[in-house]
Amino acid sequence: MTVSPGGGAPTPDAVVFRILGPLQVAGHAGQVRIPPGRQEVILAALLLEANRVVSTDYLVDLIWDDEPPDTARTQVQICVSRLRKLFSSAAIAAAITTRPPGYVLKTEGDLVDAALFARTVADARTLAKQGQLGGAAELLRAAAELWQGDCLSGVSSETLRSKALQLDEERLTATETRIELELDLGRHHQLVGEIQLLVRVHPLRERLRGQLMLALYRSGRQAEALESYRVGRELLVEELGLEPGGELRALESAILAGEVPPPSCPAAGGYGRAVEAAGTDAEPGAGAGAGPGPASEPGPG
Known part of the structure; x- marks a missing residue:
């Protein structure tokens, strides 16, 4: 799916990873169950920084705070390996690659709902600058509707929750901006x-x-x-x-x-x-x- 300025509201058909609500992953045969706990936290962290390197030390801190066991880095590697196998078995077009000092989850297009949200808001901004207020408002409404609850609800990590709150704030800001445009109309x-x-x-x-x-x-x-x-x-x-x-x-x-x-x-x-x-x-x-x-x-x- 693509969203271009003036091209209408987006549809999230291509979304594979959802973090704008409970963490969800869609494979070729439906929803892929991500085991709660460490694997869920690691995947959430990688998705929040999709296409950017997340250090192993950061992942260790997310899971164990200030008291990691001696095997912490090995356990992170095991979790990443299991996530890779899940992706492979579900034919998910994304990869977790090793890149010092950690890992990067590589995705393209609109596989992550948060990326689709950001791009849709950017397209709305372009339409508004062109004076197409109705089209901009439509895109902003569709962007906000990508949410299915609080970002990363149910993921047990206070550090990730603080980052998720930033995305929730962006949703509310987009809603305010859309309302402002509709008041103009x-x-x-x-x-x-x-x-x-x-x-x-x-x-x-x-x-x-x-x-x-x-x-x-x-x-x-x-x-x-x-x-x-x-x-x-x-x-x-x-x-x-x-x-x-x-x-x-x-x-x-x-x-x-x-x-x-x-x-x-x-x-x-x-x-x-x-x-x-x-x-x-x-x-x-x-x-x-x-x-x-x-x-x-x-x-x-």
């Missing part, structure tokens, strides 16, 4: 319910709350937009001792003044640009819990 009525659910799950994420306020306001629900701001501010103050960021405060002022431009306005393009159009000088990106991400700027870029 005037789809505020359809978006309100979805954003409300996301805000319930991520109540301190200011970018989402700003998008909810904007969608509510443009749907003729000004009082609810301001109430969403009030609730968010109280949460930030109570839990973090912080006031909302400048961009969110400026959006509240723009809503109170009735100066938020409609989607068709050239200045409209996410709540940050709506605030800018209202004549404020607020600094964007000051929100607590929103954190910088690979696509955290307005639009997928």
Whole structure:
């Protein structure tokens, strides 16, 4: 399967390795069972760094933390050998090769769902830069739908979990960017319910709350937009001792003044640009819990 700018949403038919959810491997006859424990941790580590070398020392640390046995490196070699046999028996078009100081899992194309996600987001960015907002939003939605749960859920490694959380953050950032594009396209009525659910799950994420306020306001629900701001501010103050960021405060002022431009306005393009159009000088990106991400700027870029 290929995904090219303007070529429509991707389909994950060619995916063999899934890490955007529980670790799964698909062979020629269906799902391949990866034994839990060491083999699962090693495969997850190699997939997170697909086509890059992962050192044996790192794999040892993942499995045994600071107390590896004398046979640790030998046991890693045995696990890799068993994974190779699984790949071979299932006719999986990928190889784990030895390359000092460790191993590399070589894959091509869209065999790993995380690689497909990254490429789809990049294609969406290209479409957005070309002004094809609808196509970009479609690709971002398809990219986020590659997830089947939390990244690497069920894999027993705190170190890998921290890396998996980075991918989960990229998914949420892609979702925020897609919502921003759809707000630009005037789809505020359809978006309100979805954003409300996301805000319930991520109540301190200011970018989402700003998008909810904007969608509510443009749907003729000004009082609810301001109430969403009030609730968010109280949460930030109570839990973090912080006031909302400048961009969110400026959006509240723009809503109170009735100066938020409609989607068709050239200045409209996410709540940050709506605030800018209202004549404020607020600094964007000051929100607590929103954190910088690979696509955290307005639009997928």
